[in-house]
Amino acid sequence: MKIIGITGRSGCGKSSATNFLARQGYPCIDADRIARDVLLPGSPCLEKLQAYFGQDILEADGTLKRRLLADRAFATPEGTRVLTEITQPEILRRIEERLRQAQASGAGMAFVDGAVIVGTPFESRCDALVLITAPYETSVQRICARDGISPEMARRRLDAQTSLDTLRAAATIEIVNDGTAEQLENKVEAYLESLGKEEHG
Template sequence: MKIIGITGRSGCGKSSATNFLAEQGYPCIDADRIAREVLLPGSACLAQLQASFGQDILESDGTLKRHLLADRAFATPEGTRTLTAITQPEILRRIEERLRQAETGGAGMAFVDGAVIVGTPFEARCDALILITAPYETSVQRICSRDGISEEMARRRLDAQTPLEELRRAATVEIVNDGTVPQLIEQIKAYLASLRKEEHG
């Protein structure tokens, strides 16, 4: 089974691309959603996060105060690295589990969508990597309207992510999403057509 990664920074429109691929019947594993799952009450990661970022990051019912954790973790490069070191192994384990299910189900191609594929052990598992990009200010506006946060917070979030140049070096193909969702989908369709052509070579 071919594994194709889809990556990009916040607000680039990755989810629009994967929603379309899922509608076409391709298995799509959302690594960012799995990253949220490993932070749900009862997850083994939470006690480690408390030890690093403070006992008060959890509510009394065990729910994570996401904004508080994000503020502390993304305040310094060390904090970001610590967060990754705690959550990444469990995220990767869950992704592999879902890929096995897709392959067992007979899928010939599966997509893994995640902001943090490049620079992780999972990068080597991808047969190809699609990078979706958008102009910086466009991304800022999309993040603000999606998450209801200030422009300053959106910029901080973007600036804490993997630099675009690093993503470009790793990518097999770059799709620029600076227009509408239908325009993005046309580019995805063209890429799928080129993949099928390669396969039938």
């Protein structure tokens, strides 16, 4: 089974690309959603995060105060690194589990959508890596609209993410999402066709 990673920075539209692929019937694994799931009550990651970022990052009922954790974790490179070191192994374990299920169901190709594939152990598992990009300010507007945060916060979040140069160096192909949703779908479809040709060629 071919494993194809779909990555990009926040607000680039990779979820739109993945939703389109899912509608075409391909198994799509949302690594970012898994990353959120590993922070749900009862997850083994929470205790470790508390030990480093403070006991007060959890509500009394065990729910994570996500914004507080994000503010602390992304305030320094060290904090970002610790957050990754604590959550990454559990995220990777869950992705592998989903991939096994996809393979067991007979899928020839599975897509893993994640902002943080490049530079992680999972990168080497991908047979190809699709990078979705969008103009910087377009991404800022999308993040503000989606998360209800200020442009300044959105820029800070973008600037804390892996640089485009690093992503481009790792990517097999770049799809620029600077138009309508339909235009993005057409570009993804063209990529699927090229993959089909490779398989049959």
